[in-house]
Amino acid sequence: MTILECKNLTKEYYSGENVIKAVDDANLTFEQGEFTAITGPSGSGKSTLLHVLSSLANPTSGEVIYNGESLKKYNDKQLSILRRRRFGFVFQAYNLVQELTGMENILLPVMLDKKSPDEAYLNKLTEVLGIEDRLSHLPSAMSGGQQQRIAIARALANKPAILFADEPTGNLDGKSGREVLTLLKYVSAEFGITLILVTHDLNVAEQADRILTLSDGKVVRDTGEAAQ
Numbered sequence: 001m002t003i004l005e006c007k008n009l010t011k012e013y014y015s016g017e018n019v020i021k022a023v024d025d026a027n028l029t030f031e032q033g034e035f036t037a038i039t040g041p042s043g044s045g046k047s048t049l050l051h052v053l054s055s056l057a058n059p060t061s062g063e064v065i066y067n068g069e070s071l072k073k074y075n076d077k078q079l080s081i082l083r084r085r086r087f088g089f090v091f092q093a094y095n096l097v098q099e100l101t102g103m104e105n106i107l108l109p110v111m112l113d114k115k116s117p118d119e120a121y122l123n124k125l126t127e128v129l130g131i132e133d134r135l136s137h138l139p140s141a142m143s144g145g146q147q148q149r150i151a152i153a154r155a156l157a158n159k160p161a162i163l164f165a166d167e168p169t170g171n172l173d174g175k176s177g178r179e180v181l182t183l184l185k186y187v188s189a190e191f192g193i194t195l196i197l198v199t200h201d202l203n204v205a206e207q208a209d210r211i212l213t214l215s216d217g218k219v220v221r222d223t224g225e226a227a228q
């Protein structure tokens, strides 16, 4: 089943008289549960593509279709509800709230949505991520890998359909990075979550079901194309 699509998706930035096509006419389809890596050199448009696909940024033209519905029809409030309930985000910087414990950080999106937490699901999640003994600690008492695993649990707390990750292992050493990637893959598969992950690291990209390669805003290679 297709969960996310984009048609003729373009994002332009203007600097003086120059127009930069950070995303140039992308036409893509993402299947539910699929793990896609987006790769390419610095400045090729990886983060921008992730931002427009996830509605964190508005496209200049073209459209994004989530679960069969064009996001063009959504107003800002509907988009923010969609992002809160159906999308999870993990970035290179863990962005944890320093004054809150691990568990309080994880529960933030659930609280923002005025929902009661699914205790059984959260227990499973923290167990799978191996962070049960960090839940009462502040981020300052955690390693980078532990902080990123808390950030992943926070991104998954609302059971999103799609997890968007931008260089999630970028701040970690090789070993912690591999551990975090293995866990991301595992939890996505375990909970049927579609994973769209930006990385410039080919070893990371090779772990994906499908690799999209960008160059100057264009998708120049899509290993999933043959399968569609």
Ligand SMILES: Nc1ncnc2c1ncn2[C@@H]1O[C@H](COP(=O)(O)OP(=O)(O)OP(=O)(O)O)[C@@H](O)[C@H]1O
Pocket: 013, 014, 015, 020, 021, 022, 040, 041, 042, 043, 044, 045, 046, 047, 048, 049, 200
């Ligand atoms: N807010 C902005 N204003 C102007 N230009 C921007 C902006 N954000 C990105 N760009 C430009 O768009 C292009 C794509 O940038 P983007 O950040 O998407 O690349 P990237 O592939 O994620 O790079 P990196 O690997 O360094 O993170 C670059 O030329 C960049 O300079």
Ligand SMILES: [Mg+2]
Pocket: 046, 047, 048
């Ligand atoms: Mg980037």
